[in-house]
Amino acid sequence: MQTLSKKDKTEFNKLQKRLRREVGKAIADYNMIEDGDKVMVCLSGGKDSYTMLDILLGLQKSAPVNFELVAVNLDQKQPGFPEHVLPEYLQSLNVPYHILERDTYSIVQDMVPEGKTTCGICSRLRRGTLYAFAEQIQANKVALGHHRDDIIETLFLNMFYGGKLKAMPPKLLADSGRNILIRPMAYCQEEDIARYAEIKEFPIIPCNLCGSQDNLQRQAIKQMLKGWEKQQPGRSEIIFRAIQNVAPSQLADTRLFDFNALSINGIASLSIDDDGPLSPMKQTQVESWEPGTMN
DSSP states (O other), rough: OOOHHHHHHHHHHHHHHHHHHHHHHHHHHTTTTTTTTTEEEEEOSHHHHHHHHHHHHHHHOSSSSSEEEEEEEEEETTTOOTHHHHHHHHHHHHHEEEEEEEOOOHHHHHHHTTTTTOHHHHHHHHHHHHHHHHHHTTSSSOOOOOHHHHHHHHHHIIIIIIIOOOOOOSEEETTHHHHEEEEETTTOOHHHHHHHHHHTOOOOOOTTTTOOOOOOOOHHHHHHHHHHHHTTTHHHHHHHHTTTSSOGGGGGOOOTTTTTOOOOOOOOOOOOOOOOOOHHHHHHHHHHTGGGGGG
């Protein structure tokens, strides 16, 4: 970790508390982690997954439930991949871990035409391998390092390029029906994560497979959102809030709302404008994950 001045140390403490608070709230809001869970933390070697593991380790010490963490990295056999970095780091933390070796790099290179982006097929191969391994080690939850900015970017990617109104949910049952995926950093901003990783001096491993692909659709969306945020600070937060406040009767999907049966004396739509108080049980869940008692 970097040596900090007194002022910078104060700012770092605020940053760490904010990230822990946001992760704790997301876990409580979506009941991501329950007593007795075995959580497989997918560690890529990037800033996001390092931060996720670090925050979860901190929460594990004072959480209202007992749960197990296991770090798992997929070595995709990319040329120049520093195989020693993650094992050495995880050993220093005394965290249970597994390194999976799968040559998905060669598969991606064979399947993707030159000049085309590799992220899609690479991601599918990676997910399939990791989800299967979660079953093998009997991990009932799989933690992914996606943050709030990733979720918002995915929303616009699906709208602009897929014609679908969907993003990345904080909690998801995988298509196979055998894995529960959780995104504990769903409320965290990428800017905060990047700063946290910089100060903590995590041994970042760049993705050489796709890191040089500058014309990705996601990069275009990211730049668009940055421009919006510069014009109107807080816009990203408002967009994310919209994902949490969906009104099916105000859209046009007949699978979500029965427009055919709608009449003056017909079906009543669900009002989402009532921001009533949390139930006592829900309020207790949220408060119990707050990291106020942490060192």
